Amino acid sequence: MAPLLEISNLSVRFHSDKAEVFAVNGLDLSLDTGKAIAIVGESGSGKSTVMMAVMRLLQSNASITGQVKLDGTDVLQLPEKAMRRLRGKEMAMVFQNAGSSMNPTKTIGDQMIEPMLFHHMASARDARQVAVKLLHQVGIPDPEERLNNYPFEFSGGQLQRVMIAMALIADPKLLIADEPTTALDVTVQAEVLILLKKLQRERGMGLVFVTHDLAVAAQVADDIYVMYGGFVMERIAASELTTHLVHPYLRGLVQSIPKIDGPRTELPYIPGQPISITGGLPDGCVFASRCDKRFVKCHERPRHISISQQHSVSCWLAEGGVEQA
């Protein structure tokens, strides 16, 4: 069976007056129906850009190359009109900041039913019925009344639930969640994550979860893609995250997660600043400048090599065999 979403060799560049930004560089990714993957990276690593490219919601100064196949169709080749038919219906998106992603002057009911109206799936009245059900499912009390409220009348966590409900209203096959919990309190974060995961399982959707938080990613996703400087550093199954990781960058990330039950030592962190992908890329490994394992070979760009079916990595260290963590 063909994967639900298959991205091959995707590159995104932004052109501005001053310079070119190499946001995504030759990314490969695949997601099966009913599975969840996570894209993890620091801000500026290109993780959100990938998903915006999939939805083709990038600004006009972006140039996209490569292939993005949804159910075998290359969405990058579709005309805008056909693309519009996919958005919201086949693939939907939950954004990071629910507060600003909702129109402040329209009731959430009006906004929620829009996907159904845009795709002529139901009348406004019927759509509202669906919306009520969904709001109930995502745990908003008194959904019928709340439908007539404005975004500013909701708390951040509630609004994020509304966003999720809104994304699900047209029953999409693919749900993209772009840092849906970043702006929330930790306790609320967990609730939303659980909700999201539950809904994904129940509906058998494909889920792409974009986050900078490795721990969150490990909770939600089956597969984890770690990005840095527009490249995938390592692709790894969530279950192998703590045992089989290869890339020094990923190792650094894992180590910097504080362990509540561990001894209280100074938290290790990755020195230096994230690489700038504006203007041009270094010839060698993009992580080399911050890497403590750096050696001569790192002046050349590493290939992305497969270690197992679900595990691949871009690092010269991997050429010499898997090094244990």
Next chain:
Amino acid sequence: MAKGMTIAKSALAALTLTGTLSAFAVTASAAPSSSSGSFSMYIIGDKRGFSPDIYTWSLYADSLGIFEGLVHNSDKGVVPGIATSWSTSKNGKVWTFHLRHNAKFSNGDAVTAQDFVFGFQQAFNPNTAVKDGGGMDATAFLPVVNGVEVAAGTKSPSTLGVKAVNNYTFQIMLTRKDPTLIQDLTLPAMGWAVPLDPKVVNSMSATDWTTPSKIVSDGPYMVSSFTPNTSATLVPNPYYFNKVKLKKITLNYTASSTGLVDFENGALDMAIINPSDIKAVDSNPTLKSELHFFPTAAQYTLDVAPSQNNALLNPLVRKALMMSINRDLISKDVLQGTGTPAYDYMTPTWLDPWIKKNAIPYDPTEAKALLAQAGYPGGKGFPTLSINVGVGSTPDLVAEAIQQMWQQNLGITVKYNGMPASQFYSTYNNPITSGVAFRQNASNVVYPQLELPTSVVAFLNTGVGQDWTAPYLPMNIYTQWQKVIANKSMPPKLQQEQAANILIHNLPKSILQWIRLGVKAYNTNNTALMKQFFYMQEEQVFDLPIYTPLQPVLIRSNVHGYKANSFLLTTPPVWFNDITVS
């Protein structure tokens, strides 16, 4: 000092023998016939309504055919109006008018002698006519018995010397003989009294005179619409005893700055145009044939302003200044032909063309010599000379031209001081603090044929006489005079007497001599004396007459019978009902 009012009043006051006007009638040409008998014209107007008893610009329209008095002006001169005939008593003090029986107001009521009695009482009664103080000086020109007392409020209007002998016989009793009574009766602000329907007028409030539906008049036309400061429409009075010639007359009050455009696009059949538009008109043969220059009764004069410095009191200096003003150039070029040189304050050149031949010529060389003779060779030592002018929104080109002429021809320093009219008049009588100055006098001319000052006091009280001669007083006396003039709590009559007294006792001999000569000339109507009077002014140059405006007026070629009333500022026709449109 009520200068503004004075000027406005004399604009109306300056009416004269209508016979001389016929020269300016527009002769009918074979014009294409127009579909409508309507006529739209520019006229000066205001917002205060059509009350015939209150002095307003709308009074022009009243007197041209909305109201009709005992007699009225026409293209043939003074003609009978509501009165068909009249007679005087032997002593000339009682006038009896026989009224026509078919005259009616616009509401259908008959016009009777009682209506004239009521109208005259209204005109003299300070509580009705002059309630707001803007009333007319009827008393000054109509010596009706008890007129002065009624106007002063000391006697009841019912005591006024007018009487309805029967419904159609009306009598006026005078305090003295008045040979110009018939003439005066045609003139707004001078003796203008028209019949009023007591039934209607008594129920009107002052403001109703701006509401056409409430105005009842007896002239050929009646007001059918009125927008203050903008326009009014006149339609025939359905009850008028004679044929009314036009279906509609539109009076356009709006400033004439776009007169040419309005004439060309048909909005106006009579328009006053800008001097600067004349060149454009001249380039169009049709328009050129429709352009007329109507003389007016106004005159632009420069008077000596009071000052500590008496440089201007030297006749040689004044003559030098007069000689270095090129009046022809000002009239022809600066004013683009909308002016004609003026040579005398008392007589317009178009009335007495001989004046021009004997007037002071433009001669800069001679002017320089005279100035040197006066002690200022090459202009050296001459104080700074200002020209004070009250201006509206645009500067006064003539004053600026004279400023340049004096400066260029005489080498003296001349300043042009344009100031807002209100400021100009409020500081009008204040002595100049530095240098010397002339001040502009843009009032109407006083014409000997009309207002004949029969004494020196009367001469000095001709409105402009005072201001004009007072600067020749010694400064300490001038201040006394100024105090008298400024004292508003003094009764006007007493004020005039006191001011004139100061002048008579303190003016330089030359002026008094000249005034006496003038009074004598008026009283005797002797041409030789008149000329002598003029020559003396030329010798002494008491003031500097510059020009008389020639109003550039476009009249549609299919309009006939338009005879310009040159004694009203905007040269309207003398009687609306003389006009036909073919």
Next chain:
Amino acid sequence: MNRAMSLNSVIGNREQLIGARASSWRRMWSRLTKNRKALIGAIMVFLIVFLAVFANWISPYAYQQADFTSLNQGPSLSHILGTDSLGRDLFTRINYGLRSVCIVGFGAEFVELTVGVMVGALAAYKGGWVDNVLMRLVDAVASFPSFLISMILVTMMGRILPVMLLAVAATSWVGMARVVRSQVLRVRQTEYIQAARSMGASSLTIILRYILPNAMGPIVVAVSFGIPANMMAEAGLSLVGLGINPPTPDLGVMISEGQQSIMSYPWQLIGPVGVFIIALLGFTFLGDGLRDMFDTRSRR
């Protein structure tokens, strides 16, 4: 990782903070020269101000000098913009007329700036009831019928330049006060001011080194829009008959006169109106350009 990144961001901000002042003017200058509209505007403004300031030297004639042999002449070599009805050189008169307009435009703006900065800064600094009272005052003055007030003042105090200048400034300082207040408030809340304060900088240092330079942008923009607005008001007064007393040439008076000569001598209108439009456009372009420069949110 989180701590590292937050540390980085603080360091970054400090660098930004230190660099902000030193290079801001240079950066602005280079941005100005890159902004074509602003540059054109600046050139036009320079030209206008130059003509006005050096009217005595540039003008080929004296403004009152009549030449009775060349009345109402069209543009020619000796009179490049033609002459008026007294044969006076229009180019000369326009230069002097510009001077009047510029004196009112700049002078009134100076008054507005002075009053506006005082009121606005005071309100923003004192806060509380002072702010409340001052801002209510500003609101009230903003609802004044400004042009009518100017007309009244000119009528009462005379049609001379200093009066016209004050009459125009009398109500329009409120705009400046609002801009200054909001800028001071905005800058005060920014992180780098808080950082500077936390580093122990005195409040005077903060005002002089950080707040004023950083609040400058919108104020400069407001000034560059205020000047042409004042000029419009001045010429507007001339058009309702309240222009400067003659014989001082005034562009507004020249326009209302030229309007009357339009049929026969169009250049008498076109010259003054054209120059007036150039002056206004110059300031507007410059203001637009400056706004683009200072406005960090603007997208290009």
Next chain:
Amino acid sequence: MFMYIIKRLFYMALAFLLVSIVTFGLMKAAPGTFLINTQMLGGVQAATDLNIPPQLMNSFIKEFHLNSPWYVQYWFYLKGFVTLHFGYSIEYPSLPTMSLIKRTFPLTLGLAFSATVVGTIVSIVLGVIAAVKEHTWVDSTTMFIATLGTAIPSYVTAIVLMLVFGVWWRILPILGFQGIQHYILPVAALVIPVVGSMSRYMRNSLIESLHSDYIVSVYAKGGGMRQAVFGHALRNSLLPLITVVGPQLAGLLMGTVIIENLFGLPGMGQVFANAAQQKDYPLIMVSTLLYAVVIMVMNLLVDLTYGGLDPRIRKIGYVQGR
């Protein structure tokens, strides 16, 4: 919302008091004003400059209580205005100021109102076109023309319009008021500067809306440009546009003063200009206050409309950051 209205009304009353005090003060300070109380001469002497006939002066003394101290004068001035007893004026002694205003003010308000309506509609249309075509020649051309419109005041536009339509082409009347066609050029002259600034504002505001996150949401939901603009962005950028309508209206109302004089329209502006030139103090006092009240009421209406349209103000009385 109720408290909001009360608060706004209270501020409006304060502003009104300030305007009246300033007007009164100006009139009292003016040289030659009749408001000076000269005990000895019964107030008449003070007005000699104004050329007021004694009878009229006496009625003014009574009407304005000129023989009483200043605060009494002020009180009756205020009371007279509030109770709509405007009295008479120097220039129009036989026409009550109230009926003068009734006759002239509708024309002025009509001018300002039609200019606002036309201006707002045209601005919205142009602003939307420019914003949707952002960074294309359509955008830059529209905005360049708009800049010209902003930079050039209505009276210069008026002169140009008079020249083109009245003098050269002769298709529209340029003087006086006799029908609706006399409205066209004055309104056009007033509208152009309004369109200039409002369409720029509209464009920028709409572009800002179009770049906000919730528009991305709309696209993500499968909406297109039309849904984004007309379903969301336009409405949200119209809200801030309403807030600039207030000041625009005030500017327009001031613009009518000059425009009426240029086109010879018998409106309140012409009456005022005349009154100012003639130093007709009673008329100046009343009409200044009247204009101020109209401006204040318009601002209030604009704010209330804004409040009514923005759910955040309607429900909780404020918007953060505003």
